Amino acid sequence: MRGDHSESRRRLLTRAGALTAFGALGAARALAAELGSSRALGFAELPDGTLAEQALFKLPGKVPLIKKSYRPPNFETPIEYFRTPVTRNDAFFVRWHLAGIPELTAAEWSLTVGGDSAERELKFTLADLKKDFEPAEITAVCQCSGNRRGLFEPHVAGVEWGVGAMGNAVWKGVRLKDVLAKAGVKASALEVAFNGADQPPIAATPDFVKSLPVAVAMDGNTLIAYEMNGKALPHWNGFPARLIVPGWTGTYWVKQVVSVKVTSEPEKNFWMSAAYRLPRGKFTTPTFKSQLYSPNEPITTMVVNSLITSLTNGQQIPHGKAIEVKGLAWDGGAGIARVEVSTDGAGWHAARLGRDFGRFSFREFSMTIPSRERGALVVMARATSRSGETQVEQLIFNPAGYHHNVIQRLYLEVV
Amino acid sequence: MKAPVMIAAVAALLAAAGVARAQESKIQLKEGPGRDKVNACLACHSLDYIQMNSRFLDKSGWTAEVSKMINVFKAPIAKDDVEAIASYLAQNYGKPPQ
Numbered sequence: 001m002r003g004d005h006s007e008s009r010r011r012l013l014t015r016a017g018a019l020t021a022f023g024a025l026g027a028a029r030a031l032a033a034e035l036g037s038s039r040a041l042g043f044a045e046l047p048d049g050t051l052a053e054q055a056l057f058k059l060p061g062k063v064p065l066i067k068k069s070y071r072p073p074n075f076e077t078p079i080e081y082f083r084t085p086v087t088r089n090d091a092f093f094v095r096w097h098l099a100g101i102p103e104l105t106a107a108e109w110s111l112t113v114g115g116d117s118a119e120r121e122l123k124f125t126l127a128d129l130k131k132d133f134e135p136a137e138i139t140a141v142c143q144c145s146g147n148r149r150g151l152f153e154p155h156v157a158g159v160e161w162g163v164g165a166m167g168n169a170v171w172k173g174v175r176l177k178d179v180l181a182k183a184g185v186k187a188s189a190l191e192v193a194f195n196g197a198d199q200p201p202i203a204a205t206p207d208f209v210k211s212l213p214v215a216v217a218m219d220g221n222t223l224i225a226y227e228m229n230g231k232a233l234p235h236w237n238g239f240p241a242r243l244i245v246p247g248w249t250g251t252y253w254v255k256q257v258v259s260v261k262v263t264s265e266p267e268k269n270f271w272m273s274a275a276y277r278l279p280r281g282k283f284t285t286p287t288f289k290s291q292l293y294s295p296n297e298p299i300t301t302m303v304v305n306s307l308i309t310s311l312t313n314g315q316q317i318p319h320g321k322a323i324e325v326k327g328l329a330w331d332g333g334a335g336i337a338r339v340e341v342s343t344d345g346a347g348w349h350a351a352r353l354g355r356d357f358g359r360f361s362f363r364e365f366s367m368t369i370p371s372r373e374r375g376a377l378v379v380m381a382r383a384t385s386r387s388g389e390t391q392v393e394q395l396i397f398n399p400a401g402y403h404h405n406v407i408q409r410l411y412l413e414v415v
Numbered sequence: 416m417k418a419p420v421m422i423a424a425v426a427a428l429l430a431a432a433g434v435a436r437a438q439e440s441k442i443q444l445k446e447g448p449g450r451d452k453v454n455a456c457l458a459c460h461s462l463d464y465i466q467m468n469s470r471f472l473d474k475s476g477w478t479a480e481v482s483k484m485i486n487v488f489k490a491p492i493a494k495d496d497v498e499a500i501a502s503y504l505a506q507n508y509g510k511p512p513q
Contacts, residue, residue: 049469049508057438070439071461099459155471157480201459204489270487 036066036076038151038162042313042379042410046150050160061234063090068159072096073236077164082309082328085354085362086139087167089229094236095144095165095250097208097271100199104256106232109240111179111224115193115261119184126226126240132182133174136223140246140360141168141330142253145276145299149401156401163307168330168362171244173225177218180262185214188264190290192217194243197256210252211267212245213288221246221360224257246360247301247333249402251276266290272298278398284389285332285403301332304391305405306339306365306383316415323369323412325351328362329383335359337386341367343377351381359386372414379410439463449503455492456484469508477504 036054039045056064057075065075073094081091106126114121124132143166150160159165180192193211200207216222223244226233233239238255245252251271266272277296288298310326317323329336335356340348354364365381384390391405439461444450456462472480478501484490485497492500 047467047469047471050467053463053466057435060434067463068467069461069463070435070442073435157468157472157476160467200488202489202491205459206487274487 036078036162036164038148040312040314041079041163042308042311042408043148043151043163043406044153046162047155047160050150059094059236061090062094062236063088065091065094066162066164068161072099072101074159075236076162077167079164079309082164082307082362083326085168085328085357085364086229087169087362089169089231089234089237092142092167092169092228092234092237093144093165095159096198096255098198098200098205100201102197102199102256103235104197104240106240109197109256109258111241111258111260113179113183113260113262115263117186117189117262117264118180119186122183124179129174129179129224129226129241133178135172136175136220137170137172138221138223138244138246138360139168139170139357140221140244141166141302141362142244142250143167143302143330145249145251145402146400148404151404151406152397152401153395156399158401165250166330168328168357169228170230171223171225172227172230173223173241173244175220176222176224176243176260177220179224179260180217183262185218185262186264189214189262190265191263191267193259193261193263193267194252194254194257195259195261196238196242196254197258206270208254208271209267209269210254211263211272211291212248212252213290214262216245216248217262249276249299249302251299266293268293275400276402277400278402282396282398283403299402302330303403303405304331304334304336304383304385304389305329306381306391306408308379308381308408308410311379311410311412313410314413315410316413317372319374319414320371322371323379324366325369325379325381326364326366327381329365329381330362331383331385331387331389333360334385334387334389336363336365337384337388339363339365339381339383341369342380342382343369343372345378345380348382374414376411376413379412380407382407442466445507447503447507449499449506452492452496452500453503455490455496455500458491459484459488465504465508471510472505472508473510474501474505477501477509480504 057067058064068074075094077093111124147165191211225244226241243254286300306329308327339351342348351365351367442462
């Protein structure tokens with residue numbers, strides 16, 4: 001992009017921002033109180049039917065979460081739980097595809113490892129995993145592929161998530177590669193497929209099975225976790241054990257995992273071949289090479305993103321008071337290089353980054369904006385990863401509503 | 416996982432999910448022609464999926480959703496009922512006329 005072009009573009013953005021600020025304030029103030037409203041957080045608004053229907057609801061063992069659907073249970077974490085870098089177990093979002101979710105006990109659970117590209121089939125109990133393998137721990141963000149789907153313009157069908165279909169936890173378990181090594185991985189191995197204990201209410205519905213490239217399955221960061229933030233996994237988050245695939249979107253983090261199959265053929269069930277797919281070439285995320293048998297491709301790693309958690313759209317700031325901008329940033333595993341804050345869309349200023357919990361974790365950021373003259377202003381945050389990927393100004397539309405990482409725009413009023 | 420051992424476990428779950436089930440039964444969809452046929456959706460999911468996905472799909476959008484439920488997820492919905500269900504959804508939960 002030429003310098004003159006980018007300069008005029010910047011001016012245009014500034015002007016657009018200022019104009020919208022005046023128009024948006026009234027509407028923002030009226031809606032700020034609505035539960036889970038995305039406009040209140042500086043984004044396009046959720047569908048009106050979603051806003052009207054969603055409510056706080058307490059699942060057993062959870063704090064009240066934003067109910068998207070009762071059955072299968074889909075519940076979103078409210079914004080206030082994102083003011084710490086690690087998300088509480090009892091506030092962690094809940095997402096299931098199939099309504100048949102067994103309540104498992106640690107004693108009855110077991111994991112079968114096999115497949116046509118495994119040397120042998122083995123079965124492990126939870127006690128076996130804890131006894132026979134070196135434990136491993138990692139702090140990693142689990143984010144639903146469709147987090148922020150409800151913010152898409154135009155809206156697309158699906159679970160209409162706001163910003164809270166994500167969480168960050170310290171996961172402890174065993175390395176998948178250690179488990180696979182015991183079963184023996186043949187040279188013919190192409191993918192590793194995972195099945196959970198959940199099942200469809202109707203037998204003919206495709207069971208939820210996900211696969212990973214063998215290299216990702218063999219990555220030392222990929223775990224079979226039995227602990228989350230120092231405690232057993234909550235039932236709703238996959239007790240007794242789930243897959244942890246740091247950097248990859250939540251769809252691969254199979255809950256209640258009971259079967260691991262090393263295979264020489266791509267897994268082609270509905271959940272791999274049709275769901276969780278993106279138009280090819282629209283994103284720069286890694287390609288899942290053994291799954292390129294149709295015009296689209298599977299979603300893989302998360303895109304870089306951030307969320308301001310300290311301000312709401314339309315908020316009034318008393319004149320003379322500084323504005324505290326705080327929030328979280330994350331990406332698909334490069335780690336966060338910087339978060340910049342802007343109050344005009346033209347100048348971007350580096351925020352202070354919080355403690356580094358590793359490249360797969362939420363990273364806190366903060367900045368204090370000195371008190372401003374009375375009137376409207378916009379506050380934006382833009383995260384950039386260590387691989388140079390940055391958040392987008394315009395939505396990269398895709399039909400299933402994945403990878404929303406549009407820069408947040410909060411309009412404030414100094415009064 | 417479709418293993419026989421899991422069937423008993425699913426029954427156990429229904430007790431734990433009872434709270435949500437009770438809440439689910441309070442969902443009231445709008446009255447209108449075709450409303451009764453929409454109960455077929457309950458075989459697999461709660462009806463709040465409909466409210467959540469409103470109001471932005473037009474008739475062809477809702478028809479595509481119902482067809483997906485039948486063709487992909489094998490919903491027990493008679494093909495003859497697709498028109499009535501899609502009409503009900505478009506009428507009551509569809510994109511408002513421009």
